[in-house]
Amino acid sequence: MTAQSLGLNTFQSTMLLFAAGAVLLFMLVISSFKLSSETEAQAEKIAEQRIVRMAARKTKVGLLNAETGQRGFLLTGEDIYLEPYFRGIADAKKYLGDLMENAKDRADQDRIAVIAPIVEKKLAEMAQTISLAKSGQRDEAMRIIGSDAGLNYMGVLRDNLESITERADTAVGRGLEDLSTSANRLSITTAFGSLLLISFAGLAFYIVANNTGKLQAARDSLQTLTDELEDRVRSRTEALTEANDEIQRFAYIVSHDLRAPLVNIMGFTSELESASNRLAGYFARTASDVDEAAAASIATEDIPESVSFIRKSSVKMDGLIGAILKLSREGRRELKRERVQLDELVETALASLQHQIEEAGVTVDVEPSLPSVVSDRLALSQIVGNILDNAVKYLDPRRPGEIKITFVESGGRVKLRISDNGRGVAEQDLKRIFDLFRRAGKPDRPGEGIGLAHVRSLVRALGGDVTVESKLGEGTVFTVDLPKKMSGQSPVTKEQTA
Template sequence: MPCRKICGMGSVVNMIRFHYSFFKSVPVILAIGAVILFAIVLGALFFSQRAGDESTDAVAANRLNLRILRLLSSIQDAETGQRGFLLTGDERYLGPFTRSVSTLPSEMAAVSPLLAQLDLPQASIDQLKDLMAKKLSELQRTVDLQRAGDTAGALAVVKSNEGIRQMDEIRDIIGQLQQSGIQNSAVHINALRSTTTWLSTIIAISAALLVVLAGGAMKLIYDHTRQIEQAQNELSHINENLEATVAARTESLQRANSELQTYAYIVSHDLRAPLVNIMGFTEELDRASGVFRSYLSRMDANPADPDAKLAIEAVETDIPEALGFIRSSMRRMDNLINQILVMARAGNRELRRERIKLGDLVEEMLATLRHRLDDNDIAVDMADNLPDVQSDRLALQQIVGNLLDNAIKYMDREKAGRIGIRGWRHGMSVTLEISDNGRGIADGDRERIFELFRRSGRQDRPGDGVGLAHVRALTRRLGGDVRVQSTFGEGTTFQVTVAADLEKMKKEEAGA
């Protein structure tokens, strides 16, 4: 029998050593994952910038096409006004002519440098300028002859067909310019579609990788915790006379637990940074998609055109679906990280003792929840002269905040809400009682609610099942415990007991 017990202890020690060595290699795995995520983030940033540039260039190409069309429209308006004046002699018909004569030269001067950027021959641009000037001159000459009363001379100029030849040449050149502009716009649209496809792919891969890393981290923690529990169960059957050996093995387990908490915090911290980056890149992609969508709307794209159809599907269906998947994955990932952080911080933070007036602390927490209390018409009845305590302020704020939040969250909407708060000191402990007349807790759930990730009753309120487990962990660190009394459908009372003096409690534990 002694041999079997000693051999059992040896297997436990070997198992602990194995897992300790395994977890020392975890930072290497995390480093590799961080490098991969960093590379993906850089790729997403590159393609996001490129998508913005291509979108801007496509919009600029479209605007240039519109300005080219306005040139043709202006010269046609001038010709229409001239003809109306020649036919009627009424000066009112010269309105379009006068506007075109005053705006066409400046518009042509502004458009010329932009046309040169399309790699068009300078000779064609200069020819268009010359034809515009000659056409305006021919129109002006006929108007001047008509004003001088020489209608026959004006008509003779028109019948010379010189104006028709000039307009035909102007239309031909503008048609060439439009064709070049359309081709330029198509190039940018194709580049934008390709870029957005790459960006969507990179973000989807990033989200999937983050979920895999988080799931792997949670599985490692879960497996390691199960191994520790198994080791503790085996230790309980080892020879009770081997006190020194048991103490040594217990110390080893405590170190493993501490390292597990540190590891959980590191994992959560390292995963949150790339998650924030991906959130930012997702919003940038959404913005770029909106710009492209607005551009397609202004272009009045023809759905029959294959390129236009693909572009419309990209901004109306493909990209929104990808963004929805990424955002939902990121929300799940963020919840996992928050839960890991809560578990890691609960037993890792150093407690700081200070004198605290419980009444003031409760008032502060009620003030932060005042808008929720008012919105739900909940009355608060707090007793006077709540006792003072020498304890950790942040831990008490988290305890009180969680209990008040639960009281508000699970209040019965069918009746007027009421929360009662009172406290007292007994011996070396202080008790704070928070009661409500809300839904209440079923008998079978009163202990389950303190288990991690467990909730009771209808799941119609937001929550992740961490709050009350966190409350119990904190109260035990403060030298006490939390108890619950409840009647289903009538209300619930939580009693939180902590050491009146945290420092004195620590000294007594150290002396023991």
């Protein structure tokens, strides 16, 4: 379709077509109107010419009747001939008036200008002969008639009036021709316009039907795509859930299996330690020469030092394995949905930190009437507890600590903001702080880098998200964004794939 080659879409081309149809219809109406008013004007002109023709003819007839009456009266002297004479005069006057009124043609007007005074003269001549005859001077009247003046008058009048009649006849003939042409043109235009309109309507119908069909097909294929997409999402979700479960199992198994050799390392380290203690005791009792003193120093210094490093590293490793285990276990725990009053939860979390808070002289400001949510109580208290614990732990010693807990409620979600004026986190560390075993800032506080990793995995399990904003040396804000109602029957492992 050309519309497509013009880069128009179906809707645009349809609209264009309708607009073209409307314009066409408008033009058709206009030209019909114009043509019919033209026809009307022509008919009017014809009617005018007919009036002129009739007036000229009747004027002539009136004059001829009057003349015939005059002659009859003069010949017979009978009054009976005066009746047509007067009627003829009245007619001639009346129709001459009509003629003068209606004649619009220039030549007609010229002719009327010629005949009007001659009509007067003719009438005057006739009136004179009639009155002469009445007064008995009939011969005098006959003489006037015999003078041919009246005959000449009548000839001029007849010629001119007949010319007018002829011209009007011709004009009427021409007008009728024009009228018929106009009428033809009007009917052709109407027929052509109607044909065009019908084809436009047909084309529009075809396009609309075609488009509706295409639309239906598009909708069908969209539906198919949507169904396919849903299937794909479902299978992907299943795959992800499976993968996530596998990771959980993997973490669990790995941490367990790592523990077994650690038991040996720790156990035999202790065995070694007690053995070297016994050895040291032996040397303490018996060492006498230089060689033995050197051996004694191995037993009392070198071995215990090595042993203590092995032990410290093992303890640390055990801590790490324990953390992985804890996280994987949290991930496997079934969440319990219940209504949790956040202000009570925060209060409990603060109470368990009461000692540290008082020792550090921290001011805690909790926004009144925190909302309640439907969520897992244990997970929530661990989330809030961990963040508050960090806030108290990483205060800036240069100023008294302040912790603020506020909230924003919107669209089925609650944002809990826990802000402090502590030492803050450098920008480059903001991303790492949620990673397992990663910590930020000076490592001058005890910790393994587990707390926030735990917080993040818990918040995600609850269908929420946790974000951090911070400025080094100014403070930190943690925002926990939670759904007001945790979606039901969602084990942690499923949520974590999201």
